[in-house]
Amino acid sequence: MTDHRPDPFDQLRNAPAPRPRDAAKAAALAAARAAFEAETEKSKIPAKGNPAARRLMSIFASFKRISIMDMRVPIGTAAIALLVLPLGWQLYSSTALSPTQSVSRPAPAPQPVEEAEPAPVDTRSEAPAVAPPVTTMPVAPEPMLESEAAPSMMRIPSAVPPPPAAPITLAQDSAMSPAYIGTSATEPSGDEFTSFDEQRLKIAAEEPVSTFSLDVDTASYSYVRRQLEDGFVPEPDAVRIEELINYFPYDYPAAPSADMPFKPTVKVFPTPWNDKTEIMAIGIRGYAPPAEAIPPSNLVFLIDTSGSMDEPDKLPLLKRSFALLLDQLSDKDTVSIVTYAGSAGVALEPTSASDKAKILSALDELGAGGSTAGAEGIELAYRLAEQGKVDGTNRVILATDGDFNVGIDDPKALEQFITKKRQSGISLSVLGFGRGNLDDATMQALAQNGNGNASYLSNFAEAKKVLVEEVGGTLHTIAQDVKVQVEFNPALVSEYRLIGYETRHLNREDFNNDAVDAGDIGAGHTVTALYEITPAGEGQVDPLRYGSETTQPAASGDELAFLKIRYKLPGESVSQLIEQPVTPSVAYDDIAVAGIDAQFATAVAAFGQKLRGSAYGSDMTWAEIEALARSARGMDEGGYRAEFVRLVRDAAMLEPDAE
Amino acid sequence: MQASLVGLTAASIPDPTHAYSEALVRRAQNGDAEAFAELIEDQYDRIFRTAWRWCGNAPDAEDIAQDVCVRLGAALKSFDGRSAFSSWVYRITINMVRDFQRAGRRRGAHVDAYAEIAPTEEAPSQEDAATSSQLWDAVRRLPEKQRDAVLLVYAEDLSHARAAEIMGIKEATVSFHVHEARKTLRGLL
Numbered sequence: 001m002t003d004h005r006p007d008p009f010d011q012l013r014n015a016p017a018p019r020p021r022d023a024a025k026a027a028a029l030a031a032a033r034a035a036f037e038a039e040t041e042k043s044k045i046p047a048k049g050n051p052a053a054r055r056l057m058s059i060f061a062s063f064k065r066i067s068i069m070d071m072r073v074p075i076g077t078a079a080i081a082l083l084v085l086p087l088g089w090q091l092y093s094s095t096a097l098s099p100t101q102s103v104s105r106p107a108p109a110p111q112p113v114e115e116a117e118p119a120p121v122d123t124r125s126e127a128p129a130v131a132p133p134v135t136t137m138p139v140a141p142e143p144m145l146e147s148e149a150a151p152s153m154m155r156i157p158s159a160v161p162p163p164p165a166a167p168i169t170l171a172q173d174s175a176m177s178p179a180y181i182g183t184s185a186t187e188p189s190g191d192e193f194t195s196f197d198e199q200r201l202k203i204a205a206e207e208p209v210s211t212f213s214l215d216v217d218t219a220s221y222s223y224v225r226r227q228l229e230d231g232f233v234p235e236p237d238a239v240r241i242e243e244l245i246n247y248f249p250y251d252y253p254a255a256p257s258a259d260m261p262f263k264p265t266v267k268v269f270p271t272p273w274n275d276k277t278e279i280m281a282i283g284i285r286g287y288a289p290p291a292e293a294i295p296p297s298n299l300v301f302l303i304d305t306s307g308s309m310d311e312p313d314k315l316p317l318l319k320r321s322f323a324l325l326l327d328q329l330s331d332k333d334t335v336s337i338v339t340y341a342g343s344a345g346v347a348l349e350p351t352s353a354s355d356k357a358k359i360l361s362a363l364d365e366l367g368a369g370g371s372t373a374g375a376e377g378i379e380l381a382y383r384l385a386e387q388g389k390v391d392g393t394n395r396v397i398l399a400t401d402g403d404f405n406v407g408i409d410d411p412k413a414l415e416q417f418i419t420k421k422r423q424s425g426i427s428l429s430v431l432g433f434g435r436g437n438l439d440d441a442t443m444q445a446l447a448q449n450g451n452g453n454a455s456y457l458s459n460f461a462e463a464k465k466v467l468v469e470e471v472g473g474t475l476h477t478i479a480q481d482v483k484v485q486v487e488f489n490p491a492l493v494s495e496y497r498l499i500g501y502e503t504r505h506l507n508r509e510d511f512n513n514d515a516v517d518a519g520d521i522g523a524g525h526t527v528t529a530l531y532e533i534t535p536a537g538e539g540q541v542d543p544l545r546y547g548s549e550t551t552q553p554a555a556s557g558d559e560l561a562f563l564k565i566r567y568k569l570p571g572e573s574v575s576q577l578i579e580q581p582v583t584p585s586v587a588y589d590d591i592a593v594a595g596i597d598a599q600f601a602t603a604v605a606a607f608g609q610k611l612r613g614s615a616y617g618s619d620m621t622w623a624e625i626e627a628l629a630r631s632a633r634g635m636d637e638g639g640y641r642a643e644f645v646r647l648v649r650d651a652a653m654l655e656p657d658a659e
Numbered sequence: 660m661q662a663s664l665v666g667l668t669a670a671s672i673p674d675p676t677h678a679y680s681e682a683l684v685r686r687a688q689n690g691d692a693e694a695f696a697e698l699i700e701d702q703y704d705r706i707f708r709t710a711w712r713w714c715g716n717a718p719d720a721e722d723i724a725q726d727v728c729v730r731l732g733a734a735l736k737s738f739d740g741r742s743a744f745s746s747w748v749y750r751i752t753i754n755m756v757r758d759f760q761r762a763g764r765r766r767g768a769h770v771d772a773y774a775e776i777a778p779t780e781e782a783p784s785q786e787d788a789a790t791s792s793q794l795w796d797a798v799r800r801l802p803e804k805q806r807d808a809v810l811l812v813y814a815e816d817l818s819h820a821r822a823a824e825i826m827g828i829k830e831a832t833v834s835f836h837v838h839e840a841r842k843t844l845r846g847l848l
Binding site for chain 1: 687690692695696699700703704707708711712717720721724725728729730731732733734735736750754757758794795798803809810812813814816827837840841844
């Protein structure tokens with residue numbers, strides 16, 4: 001379609017805009033300066049308090065099992081921090097005044113996390129805080145890493161070749177030079193995700209059995225949150241609904257004993273986005289053994305020290321979060337550190353967790369730098385793990401921003417290696433850092449093969465959640481290879497659809513096959529799975545005209561479905577079975593009476609579906625999702641649900657509902 | 660015309676001025692208040708003009724520009740250099756306009772009324788003014804994405820690539836929005 005007339009939009013170019021009034025300009029500039037100064041003040045505080053606080057934390061080691069519910073305080077307390085200057089950092093991490101503060105967190109502050117946390121780095125380096133993303137790697141990184149590495153490299157033992165010492169001013173120069181090209185990325189790209197198709201609707205008469213592996217990863221939620229807070233709509237494949245749902249703690253009844261490590265809670269209630277269907281929510285909470293019953297752990301940290309880790313939200317964040325974890329360990333536990341890429345080798349021989357000073361100093365000496373050279377990292381890490389093997393948890397924890405150059409190049413061979421080691425009793429967890437280079441697919445694959453979890457630590461608060469509050473779940477496995485199988489009663493349920501768990505789907509025959517691997521559940525973990533079910537007679541799919549009237553369902557009374565869970569106790573090879581029928585006694589007429597956990601999980605599912613642009617459940621408006629989540633906030637001691645409500649609002653702004 | 664051109668060149672092409680402002684950004688991020696003052700002074704006129712183009716009246720544009728400035732002061736630390744600074748400022752400005760207009764949707768009628776009598780510095784010839792104002796009106800009433808795309812590409816005279824970066828979408832999507840806008844306005848143009 002060629003238009004011969006001049007483009008009418010061209011006229012827009014010629015429009016004169018009025019000159020701003022001087023008074024208005026002056027007022028705006030003054031306000032901006034005030035805001036800037038307030039911000040600058042604020043960021044100075046943690047910078048001073050932090051290093052001291054880290055040391056102090058070990059004094060409180062005797063309180064270490066007390067879960068400090070709130071980790072989000074640093075986020076919102078920016079303003080409060082101004083008032084509570086001298087108390088600063090350790091106050092909120094060691095006293096009970098946290099929860100109330102988190103509630104008062106001002107909502108419209110989308111990114112205070114980044115601002116409050118990476119301060120220690122800001123003070124000494126010019127560039128990293130504004131470093132261009134990894135997509136611009138070829139140009140930017142070389143001079144930049146020096147600024148962070150230089151101070152810490154001084155203390156590095158001679159085994160590590162020091163990088164060319166460059167004055168810190170170099171970073172500043174490079175930032176001003178034309179080499180700084182930060183304009184290429186429209187969306188943060190470079191992160192890789194396994195693509196998957198959404199679970200489709202299934203007809204209960206044809207396929208009455210649904211089988212999947214339980215999994216408690218939460219990496220997707222952290223990633224989605226970070227994207228939204230930065231003003232980007234995450235790509236659909238990054239949104240794994242089950243990980244969104246499982247991010248939040250739910251108050252399911254606890255399991256009675258270690259032998260029967262969990263007790264499923266099932267509820268059926270109407271679907272908020274479709275009045276013809278109902279949601280069947282299956283909630284499971286892992287048994288949380290008392291502290292003295294927790295077996296010793298032997299942890300080997302395999303830390304990526306490649307140049308790209310040299311950003312405030314990567315290696316420095318790792319160091320700080322590590323200190324948190326250390327306080328959660330007991331004297332029975334041992335820790336060792338292996339680095340790969342950049343500086344490779346054993347940074348810390350197996351050391352008792354009681355020797356905190358030694359561990360922390362080894363940690364402090366870690367520095368990112370150099371290229372990704374020489375790396376027998378993973379084999380070394382496993383060798384150390386073998387050496388210090390204990391009768392308890394033996395785990396390698398891989399911390400990386402996506403560089404999996406751990407010494408085995410072929411991803412398949414790497415997975416096999418990890419699987420083999422898993423069978424010998426050493427598991428693998430992956431902690432992901434940063435953004436732009438994160439290879440989510442590999443991260444997931446490795447953790448799943450290694451019987452571990454994959455967590456994405458986007459900020460300090462997240463690190464605290466994973467390494468402090470959920471440390472039990474992260475480190476102490478109570479059940480392995482947990483599989484869920486639900487058989488629907490076609491007499492009462494015509495169709496069903498599992499929400500999420502696409503990447504954890506199992507075949508029906510895998511359920512009873514103990515050789516098939518599945519997810520592990522840690523102490524105190526809560527896991528939720530939602531099915532959207534259509535009662536008989538309301539189905540969307542027409543019955544077959546010529547199909548043989550499928551076998552009449554056995555007279556199973558009024559049971560909607562039958563739930564079976566298979567699991568192995570740690571170290572055992574034969575699985576146990578838990579069975580439970582789903583009867584109308586757990587059905588509720590209104591979602592409001594089904595309990596806040598059910599409501600909240602449903603709101604998260606709706607959020608995930610909408611964010612993914614799913615074919616199901618997109619009719620719900622953001623406002624409805626927000627209202628549902630808001631009504632289900634409950635006690636919300638960690639402030640996670642409040643944060644979710646805010647996230648829904650962010651998403652609503654980025655992708656407004658059609659009007 | 661001249662004035663707007665001057666404003667635009669500073670925004671679009673990486674030139675010495677551009678490099679200078681990137682340097683200011685960096686200094687300001689490290690807590691240099693003077694650098695920040697200079698930076699914001701530098702940006703204010705452009706922010707105001709953008710706001711004016713989007714909302715069509717000076718009082719709202721002033722409010723928005725002030726909000727943007729405050730936001731810049733508070734959020735500058737979190738600017739990560741992923742995009743050019745000027746793009747970031749654009750993004751904040753456009754978001755601010757959107758928030759502002761959503762918050763004040765009830766006053767929508769007033770906004771239009773103001774737009775009619777919005778003072779313009781250099782009044783175009785009579786006929787131009789009529790078409791122009793009708794066109795502007797129509798463009799401002801487009802769905803947000805279409806409006807943003809059209810204004811960025813035409814009123815701000817940016818490349819599709821820049822517009823895409825600012826809007827956080829793909830370049831092809833910008834073209835699509837502009838195309839949709841043309842379709843929406845077909846009767847009018």
